[in-house]
Amino acid sequence: MRKLLPKWVAFGVGVSLAAAASAQTGPSHAPDIMFHDGFEGVAAGPFSDADAARFLAQATFGPTDADIHHLRAIGYQAWLAEQFAATPTLEMSYLNWIGTTLHEQIGQNNRQEAWFLGALGGPDPQNNNIVHTDQLRQRMAFALSEIMVVSDQNTTLNGFAPGVAYYYDILASNAFGNYRTLLEQVTKSPAMGVYLNMMGNQRANAALNIHPDENYAREINQLFSIGLVMLNPDGTVKLSGSGQPIPTYTQSTVSAFAHVFTGWNWADCDANGSDNFNGCGPDYTTGANFLTPMVAFDTTNPLYPAISPSYHDNGTRLPDDISNKQLLSYPGAASGGVLANGGTAQSDLSFALDNVYNHPNVAPFISKQLIQRLVTSNPSPAYVQRVATVFNNNRQSQNQLQSVAQAILLDPESRNGQWQSPDTFGKLREPLLRLTHLWRAMGARHACGQNLPASGTTAAINYANQPYRYGGNAWNTADTQYGSGVAQASLDALTVFNFFKPSFLPPGEMVTRGLLGPEFQINTDSIISNSSNAFENYALNSDIADACGSTDQFGDVKINSAQDFALAGSGSGGAADPSDRLVDAYSTRFMSGQMSPFMRQTLISYLNVIDSTWANGGDWRQERIKRALYLIHTSPEYVIQK
Template sequence: MKNFILCVTALLCFRVSYAQTNKTFGKGNIKGVTVNASSNASNGIKTLMSTGYMPNSKASSRFLSQATLGPKLSEIQGLQNQGIEAWLDQQFAMSPSFNLQNYVQNMHQSMVDSLTARNPTGNYTLSNVFIDDWAFDVAWFQANMVAADRLRWRVSLALSQIFVTSRISAFDDNPYALASYYDMLNKNAFGNYRSLIDSITYHPAMAVYLTYMNNHATDTLAISASNPTKKQVFPDENYAREILQLFSIGLFELNNNGTEKKDANGKSIPTYDNDDIGNLAKVFTGLSWSHSRYLGDNNNVTKWSYTKPLKFFPRDSSDKYIRWWANPTSWRIVNGHEPGTKTFLNQTVPSRPVTDGKLDIKDALDIIFNHPNVGPFMARRLIQHLVSSNPTPEFVDRIATVFNNNGAGVRGDLKAVIRAILLDPEARDCCAEKENVAYGHLREPFLRYMNLVNGLELRNQSGTYRNVMVDLYDRIEQKPLYSPSVFNFYQPGYVPDGPLQAAGKVGPEFQMLNSLSFANYMNGLHKWIISNDPVEYWGIFSGEVYKPDQDPNFNISADYVLAKDNRIREFLDKYNLILAQGRIKPENMSIIQNVLLNMPMTYDVNGVPDATLADRRLRMGIFLIMIAPDYLINK
């Protein structure tokens, strides 16, 4: 061990102890190094980490591109003065600021009120006036235009693509189901993973989507000569399979750094088998709608049935509602919840009375929660969504360690996990891209759209933003809670052809990229930017008067002065910073600049650019930035 004194300024000295004879300081290289500040401060080590310094404009934009749905110039400038850790503290201290379910219901009530005003004898109510699932999209977009808890909404979007439920093939266009589920994600985004999977398990949207609503115990009625056609019915296994494969532990046993464990023959070790699934499926039995009178009672399911946690039924019928089986002289009550022990993942949920079946669910979720795979599994998934598709094993290991113990003995603390991801040297190191060609990720289409909305600071006069996002989905095939399957819009292990495949790396978002999807994206950009038509405004009831103050567009008139030939690079630098975090290469910037300089431009006698020509030139500049390869790959 060697020691030396490192004097940074005349007023601040550090004693650095290191375990190697050669050490590169900075860029997060702190292994084997301790730093004690002369003031006896405990965080002297931050002097060797990027988190120890106030971010410059590019570092601010880069951080916000990971922590929000797209930075605004004012946020970039504010973060330079506030600092990343202070910003995180502020964001984590905020409670959920927008309730989607309430907003949907208020829209619904306005439909009822408007219809009643036009026809007072119509007897319109929330129950008999239909509202479509686009109301959820309007609410979601409104929230993201006004909510201050920007980190929460970024994390919730990631969670919605991990714990997938989707309106495709489910919910009958019910916006309350979607709003309630997303509100639940927002509530749990900075909470504990154990509480999150509990809330997900008891949410009707998940129960309907993964088909364990009214899931009942094994029907063991024997086949006999008097009942030859009777078939045994086993608990539905859909949720049991997906909670293991997609929501918690994955297919193979993992080391803490996310790499797969191998057996003596060098083969990956499965985490579970069909017997595990079958036994776990027995746990998730006896759950139904909150208003049900008995298991299997699907009467009177309303829009609001999706907004309350599931109700547990140990039996599938009451004395009043008895299920009839095969023989009109034979009546019986069948268990709603599976009795007996349930063994999975080499652990056993004990046998107990079916009336205590909710304890079975609790025990099963505890077993899943405490499985050693959960830390590295969730660490990798969240890093992939927020920072990079191919985090190093060291990065995964650091985050999984925080998941396992937040420093205060708490397992599953998502707030600590998110903080650790965003502050990790691998996330904050601006030079990582130069050392790792697979660093970063392809921006998924919906994030590009929100990046544009935030970067150009979409505004209208009213502060109400009614974007149904129907045309948006048709163009980019992505919006919240509209995944084509439980496997999300793209799979975390997807490997595209080309250099990533050759390097043994993954590129999840590339699963959505092809010549047609990119052409559709460019056509969308033309509509949003060039034609200045960034949202799709619909009336919420027949005959509603158009409200132009609720139909926003991009006003870039303040930038017209930058359309001059001698200032166009200044304009491009500004939006390179906001949209692309300053990553557009000089040669690509020169190409874009030359395109713009070849567009017609005239000036008045005072040298002021013509507004129409300036507007066209600047919008084309933004368009070209957002199709540049350097923009599309966020590093």
């Protein structure tokens, strides 16, 4: 008879683990740092399976045993070279297949499937011989998507899934590229143009009460590049002579940028003498104009000056235009940051983006956020400065972010910080990354979908025959109410400020100590409860071996617990057939070998109770595996990535 795990057991274990962790004076299993890397330097590693798993927790969407063994075999440098050379996984390729081959009506659910294909990796559903391996590129793209935010919460974007996918592909394609190039492609992207109102932004016209929208002008500075206050090269706040933070820009700066960002619209707007900014909008038939960068409409047709005006403010139509616009002013800024009159929409945009990109804040501001997304919420100033230096040294390189990613991951602090600063190093794992970790590590695949005719056609939606589509429960990860989600999904944040702010200070001891905890902003009481229930479903109630329901049309992503049966036991279970091999394997795979002795013994003692009487018509070892997964994934020791 199957014995269900009561909710209080999980929460009780969590409380006990937290108490035990706080009682420890330091890691009980930390090596002597002097001898850990054999005098070869951290970049020569990994030197153990635990080292490999920890690196992969930072650089991928979750380590698998195969990944750990491969990394051990080739080393960090060769692994990074493989990742930089791997073919990019692009969402539009997947959506094109969904639409043209399967004849499905493409929606945001399909876009989430495409995202999971990149995040989880593995065979392509179009051709299983094509295997997606670009984990680091996808992890960098996800990090960038939480800095340069667009969201399908926007009503217009929600109706155009390919437009959102096209935007994500910009991030993925440039994840190892140049940040200045990325800034321009993001600025011209239709999704960003719609989301932050640059699309159709016109030069001022007082007679018609038209004023340039300031939304994108503000956010490209505040969120995408320099932040609100001046920074030192190490990311710390630069203070004035009176000891106050120094603002990076003023309202007049925002207004000047807003006037620069005028004259851009859909690429298929009419340019043949009619009013280009009226009757222009998203193509509700095909959505195709979401897949082409915005273009400038800034040249008046001399034959029809009244009906073909230039919509770009180049400073020449006074008094509505801003003459000689003062953009960001800083030492070394070209022309002192003053944009001269008479330029085109493109030349003025180029000047403005150069003005932003060359600001001294960009390197520490972006470098620190990338460190936070991959490694630790509170990097030391020295760590930030080392990465920012790499950013600056590669400003002209087309592989700038590739160098930055390598610097972040091979920095001594990223490799040894858990021992150097055990009570401050690390980060709360994002809910979505906890899910991808579980699914990758447990060989999850889509199962139980049925073949259904696509709307209006006789074609079949081959869910049952497509184990790599990642539908069903993968569509609902953003849910926050019904126990089926984890309050997070790709490009689904409620605001341009992402799911959480990089500067968030959790109340209590972390405020007192000045420790940042960005992900804690999404870790509310209700979301903790909901995500715990969701992980119960993912870990306890969704296995490839389970029978499919006759009414389950779309199926779910399900784990493959059978892959770990040999670890879970070899006899009839119980104390005579202990669970220590399973617990130790999961300590490496999920916790980088950092499971405390207390947690290890607590899990083993609990799991040893499970024996063949728990079979419930299946294999009793499945019960050990599922309960181990649930208790680990809801434990305080796991949710803090060290």
